[in-house]
Amino acid sequence: MLIFRKPLDVRDRPKMEADVVIVGGGPAGMACALRLSQLIDEYNAIHPDAPLSKENIYVLEKAREAGQHCLSGAVLDPRAMRELFPGFETEAPIEAKVHKESVHFLTESRHFKLPVTPPPLQDHGNYVISINRFVKWMAEKVEAAGITVFTGFAGSELLYDGNRVTGVRTDDKGVDKKNEKKSNFEPGYDIQAKVVILAEGTRGSLTKELIAKLDLARDANPQTYGVGVKELWELPPGRIAPGEVILTLGYPLTTKEYGGAGLYGGQNNIVSLAFVTGLDYQDPRLDPQRVLQEFKRHPFIAKLLEGGSMIRYGAKSLPYGGWWALPALAGDGFMITGDSAGFVNSARLKGIHLAMKSGMIAAETAFEALRKSDSSASTLGLYPKRIDQSWIKGELWKVRNFHQGFEKGLYAGLIHTALQQVTFGRGLHERYPSHFGHENLRQPAAFHVDGGPEAHLLGDAKGDGKLTFDKLTDLYHSGTKHEEDQPAHLVIHDTNICDTRCAKEFGNPCTHFCPANVYEMVEDATAPASTVSPKRISLNAANCVHCKTCDIMDPYQIITWVPPEGGGGPNYDGM
Amino acid sequence: MPDTILVIVEQHQGKLNRVSWETIAAAQAIAADTGWAVEAAVAGNDVAALAAEVAAKKLAKVYAIDSPQLERYTPDAFAAGLKHLITAKHPKLVLLPHTYQVRDFAPKLATQLDRCVISDCTGYKRDAGKLLFTRQMFQGKFSADVSFGSDAPWIATFQNGAFRGDKAEAGSATAPVESFAVNLDAAVRNQPEDWFKEAKQAVDLTQAEIIVSVGRGIKEQKNIELAQQLATALGGELAASRPICDNGWLPMDRQIGSSGQTVSPKLYLALGISGAIQHIVGMKGARAVVAINKDSEAPIFEIADVAVVGNLFDIVPPLIEEIKKAKAGS
Numbered sequence: 001m002l003i004f005r006k007p008l009d010v011r012d013r014p015k016m017e018a019d020v021v022i023v024g025g026g027p028a029g030m031a032c033a034l035r036l037s038q039l040i041d042e043y044n045a046i047h048p049d050a051p052l053s054k055e056n057i058y059v060l061e062k063a064r065e066a067g068q069h070c071l072s073g074a075v076l077d078p079r080a081m082r083e084l085f086p087g088f089e090t091e092a093p094i095e096a097k098v099h100k101e102s103v104h105f106l107t108e109s110r111h112f113k114l115p116v117t118p119p120p121l122q123d124h125g126n127y128v129i130s131i132n133r134f135v136k137w138m139a140e141k142v143e144a145a146g147i148t149v150f151t152g153f154a155g156s157e158l159l160y161d162g163n164r165v166t167g168v169r170t171d172d173k174g175v176d177k178k179n180e181k182k183s184n185f186e187p188g189y190d191i192q193a194k195v196v197i198l199a200e201g202t203r204g205s206l207t208k209e210l211i212a213k214l215d216l217a218r219d220a221n222p223q224t225y226g227v228g229v230k231e232l233w234e235l236p237p238g239r240i241a242p243g244e245v246i247l248t249l250g251y252p253l254t255t256k257e258y259g260g261a262g263l264y265g266g267q268n269n270i271v272s273l274a275f276v277t278g279l280d281y282q283d284p285r286l287d288p289q290r291v292l293q294e295f296k297r298h299p300f301i302a303k304l305l306e307g308g309s310m311i312r313y314g315a316k317s318l319p320y321g322g323w324w325a326l327p328a329l330a331g332d333g334f335m336i337t338g339d340s341a342g343f344v345n346s347a348r349l350k351g352i353h354l355a356m357k358s359g360m361i362a363a364e365t366a367f368e369a370l371r372k373s374d375s376s377a378s379t380l381g382l383y384p385k386r387i388d389q390s391w392i393k394g395e396l397w398k399v400r401n402f403h404q405g406f407e408k409g410l411y412a413g414l415i416h417t418a419l420q421q422v423t424f425g426r427g428l429h430e431r432y433p434s435h436f437g438h439e440n441l442r443q444p445a446a447f448h449v450d451g452g453p454e455a456h457l458l459g460d461a462k463g464d465g466k467l468t469f470d471k472l473t474d475l476y477h478s479g480t481k482h483e484e485d486q487p488a489h490l491v492i493h494d495t496n497i498c499d500t501r502c503a504k505e506f507g508n509p510c511t512h513f514c515p516a517n518v519y520e521m522v523e524d525a526t527a528p529a530s531t532v533s534p535k536r537i538s539l540n541a542a543n544c545v546h547c548k549t550c551d552i553m554d555p556y557q558i559i560t561w562v563p564p565e566g567g568g569g570p571n572y573d574g575m
Numbered sequence: 576m577p578d579t580i581l582v583i584v585e586q587h588q589g590k591l592n593r594v595s596w597e598t599i600a601a602a603q604a605i606a607a608d609t610g611w612a613v614e615a616a617v618a619g620n621d622v623a624a625l626a627a628e629v630a631a632k633k634l635a636k637v638y639a640i641d642s643p644q645l646e647r648y649t650p651d652a653f654a655a656g657l658k659h660l661i662t663a664k665h666p667k668l669v670l671l672p673h674t675y676q677v678r679d680f681a682p683k684l685a686t687q688l689d690r691c692v693i694s695d696c697t698g699y700k701r702d703a704g705k706l707l708f709t710r711q712m713f714q715g716k717f718s719a720d721v722s723f724g725s726d727a728p729w730i731a732t733f734q735n736g737a738f739r740g741d742k743a744e745a746g747s748a749t750a751p752v753e754s755f756a757v758n759l760d761a762a763v764r765n766q767p768e769d770w771f772k773e774a775k776q777a778v779d780l781t782q783a784e785i786i787v788s789v790g791r792g793i794k795e796q797k798n799i800e801l802a803q804q805l806a807t808a809l810g811g812e813l814a815a816s817r818p819i820c821d822n823g824w825l826p827m828d829r830q831i832g833s834s835g836q837t838v839s840p841k842l843y844l845a846l847g848i849s850g851a852i853q854h855i856v857g858m859k860g861a862r863a864v865v866a867i868n869k870d871s872e873a874p875i876f877e878i879a880d881v882a883v884v885g886n887l888f889d890i891v892p893p894l895i896e897e898i899k900k901a902k903a904g905s
Contacts, residue, residue: 014712150713173714189713472851476833484827484834523794540821542834 002495002539003179005487005562007156008172010187018056020366021168021193023155023206025061026070027131027352028338029199030138031084032359032366033059037145038084039367052370054146058191060170062154062546064567066139069201069546071230071316071575072131072352073262073274075123075245079391080356085141093133095266096243098123104300106251111300120347120399123245128264128272131352132572154563155206156188158196158334163214164376165333167192168206171566179487194375195366196334199359202317203548204340205562216327216336221434223321223342224403226259227549229292229515230274230315231474232575235308240265247349248301252294254453255410257281258403261295262349263304270311270574273301276349279317279553280407280437283447284509285458288315288549293461293468302467310469313477314572315515315547320346323400324431329387330380335362343392347399347417354392361386398425404432441555444507459512471517475543479571480516482542482564489564490518490539490550497556498537506555508537513553516543545570578727579635580606581666582615583657585674586625587648588770591617594672596740599632601699601733602670603744608701611667614638616755618656620646626752633746636753638664644759647767650680655762658687660755666728668706673732685730693721693731778812778828785811786840788831788858789819792847792868792887796824801891802846808898811842816854832857846887850875867891 020036022029037054044051063069075098081088101123103114139149150170159167167190174185198207203225211217240246244265253259258278265271275292295301319325319342326343329336337343338355345354365383369375387393405416405427420427451458463470492498502508503521510519521535546569551561580602584595602613616638617625626639640660644652653676661669671677673695685692698709700720707720708731723729780786787806793799799819806813813829820830831838832854839860846867848854851874858864859878866879867887876882883890 016712148716150716153713186714472853476852476856481834484821540817 002492002537003177003487004491005175005489005564006179006491007169007188008175008179008181010172013169013187013190015190015192018058018167018191018193019053019370020057020195020197021191022057022059022197022199023168024199024201024204024338024340025059025063025066025139025149025151026135026199026201026338026355027138028201028340028355028359029059029061029197030066030135030142030359031080031356032197032199032337032363033057033142033147033149034084034138034145035360035363036367037142037147039364041145043367043371057147059142059147059149060153060155060168061149061151062171062563062566063569064152065136066149066151067132067135068571068573069569070131070135071228071314071570071572073228073264073272073349074129074131074134074352075264075350076127076129076134077348077350077353078125078127080353080360084356084360089127092137093130095128095130095264098126098128098245099243100241101245101247103247103249105249106298106300108251109299111248111298120345121247121349128243128245128266130266130272130574132575152567154566155200156563158206158210159190159192163332165196165210165331168196171563173565175487175565176485177487182485194333195369195380197359197362197366198334198336198340199338199355200340202319202339203551203561205560207336207340208551208560210334210336211327214328214331216331220327221321221324221404221431222436223319223325224434224437225279225317225319225552226276227279227288227315227317227513227515227547228274228276229288230272230313230575231292231310231477232312233271233273233305233308234311235269235271235305237269239269239304239308240271242267248295249410251298252291252456253277256454257286257457258406258410258413259291271308272575273305276318278406278437279513279549280435280440282440282442283451283454283458284441284444284506284555285451285512286454287457287459287461287512289471289474289515290459290461291457293463294456296467305467310474310477312479312573312575313469313474314570314575315478315545315549317548317552318344318351320344320403321434322346322403323393323396324404325434329384330365330377332377333375333380335365335380335383337362343396345395345399347402354395357390357392358387361390361392400425401427401429401432404434407434438553438555438557441506441509441553443505471515475516475545478516478545479573480543480545480569481571482544482568484542486565488539488541489562490541490544491560491562492537492539493558493560495537497558499535502556503535510550510554510559513549515547515549516545518543519550542568578609578611578667579664580611580613580668580670581661581664582613583669583671583677584615584617584629585672585676586617586619586622589619589625591625591628592672592674593740594674594735595629596632596743597735597738598670598672598733599629599634600738600740600743603633604738605668605699605706609706614664614666616640616657616660618645618653620644623752623754627749630750630752631745632750633744634750637750638753638755640755640757642757642759644763647770648676649763649765649767650683651763651765652759653680654683654687655759656757657684659757661688661728663755669728669730671730671732673734677732681730681732688728688730690725690728690730691723693723693729695734696731697734697737780812780814780829780831780836780838783812783838783840785809785842785844786814786831786838786858786861787811787844787846788814788816788848789825789846790816790848790854791818793819794847796822798888799824801888805844805846805891805895805898808895808902809842809844811840811844814838816848845875845879846891848875849873850878
């Protein structure tokens, strides 16, 4: 019997008052906190008699340490950082300046280097970074500025007064598997905040709930996602120089799936290797972790990796619906930033700089709200207006139809991209529609039993232990860890659907798309003989790496990812 | 009469809980700041000797709350007994150590006095004549200073280690002990059971020389018995991989692997364990590994010294018989 996490009924929860609460300490949240601190410092320099306090500004971060749940390629476009922190290059952890880049198209056994790198993929002047180290450094700056970062505390619920967001409840700690209090039970805090800034990252759980409650996405395209599965490798010297970027299209994906890979050279022969698979594939047996393994077996890649060793693993989804998929970004008491909103430029494969910039603009708006003592939609509504006037829109508008062009496959996508290039992003229509990726899943009956042209993408990766790895071995290298005695945080609203309908119709794609082996169909020895399905869903919740793929890709949309007890999760040191 | 601070010391079966000295030290520190007097009380049956021990400290008085009903701890009796004393003596501040027992009865005591408790304090401050108590929030990332909004008596508990017990000052003379007999017959509804004792030391697999470990291949909970028989025959301990403990078929303290224990026995018998790296890291230090698994490609075989490909239900029962025979023969 699966028991799922839910906030407990607690009388008299401890309460705290706050001016601003930022939910999530990633690039958006940290940039937001830093910008807010700067504005307050500037104000206090002019108004020494009536200074504003930073004491009641808090960042909530579910990881045990800042940056531990951050995963990206990563190449940083420094534009936002230069505005926020001129000269950051001298002290921030940067692996290398990009000095060499190439794009390759892979067939099953060959590779073709594109004669020129398409302009959106040109990375000269950008930096290869470890987002984990970079965010850790930002957190130090935030704390040095006098803003408190609560690591190990997740936002578990939003507090409302009608449709106004009035605060955040943090996670209950010390709850056992059966949702009962353990001896170390500590109820979550109710933090009453004038302004709540959501910076939860991709598919934020509070953001999702808020968007649904207030119907914030009614005018937006459905958000579309990919999942990036990443390994960090240590290679023999001389293979990939610090600052070298190699991007690939094509194999192992067929023309039906969207995605591609990036290899980024860092310091000390550490290379980041990530494969992003669009979460709009059709065959429910497809496994993104398998896709990465097959990619590494391509001769071009295998040769680069030969003799190296895999040192870390992780996965994270990313939103790539672009401009048209942004929800309403602000309302009474709240603003939505970064990946939670969907600020990603999918043509450039970049979002960190947009996340930072959105956080900074949210900070400027929050500052105004504090000054005016008005955090209603009339003040916070300035945030989307400022986004419109900023370079964020300038950048995203040009690629507003990019990803939608690929909904019908790679070739159609390339044609649409070419058309959009010469029409300033418009292409054939002013606004290309999009569709939820999970709606693309087809029942296995529609495919060859053996998988046909996609056979190498389906089912579990075996792994040779050197170049390729089975999922559990990869997972071990994510360092993920959770308190084991807690209710499952992957909330399945109706497990009957898993055991019966989904087993029959889709063959339980969760057991394939989850890059952490959380979902498993197990023999049910206790089931009565009359039961239709001999298997039932079982969760290895402690394996979860917080990528949110299940929440996005489950065909019945019955999985809700909620934060587990704060502090649990992957350990993305150096990722 | 000056205002007083009353410290409730804790005893169990005639022995003082050392943390009581910390609470006395706390009271003495507050008294030094406020000029209040410090008194102490010990509750139990026939506690005169304990009261005398406490009276060696620098205290104005020690109360020995005596009642047969206090012989064995019950929340009803302790709350009622202390309520009698507090209503009779009107202390300004009542201090207790933040022990499990205090956690159990202090809310009841406070409710009966129509007061609240500031619990688990790590220190105190005096601010403009006001007494503030420091409590940790957000798992120690913050501390909050809290004061009482109500009239005395105020009740507060101090965290273990907040004050140093060896700083509790001895008195120049023994403090007077006042016997305070209470009749609690009407108050006590609880029937105490025997004092809880940990039945057995939790199993320490790291010390086991022989471990029989089961994985998912065991199929059903009732088959665990088979592995237990093998472990018993070998004189070893029973352990498991994560799915088994996750299902609740064996307790968590028998789990081997990255989220469980790390062991290095002389012999490790893996029954139906596939050998994912998460399990291997917990047992790869074993001197000899015998693995039984029906999947010949199971990764456990890569590290096994003896690899048996086959159904464990066919192999284990005769194995147990053979071991028994061998042992009987020797």
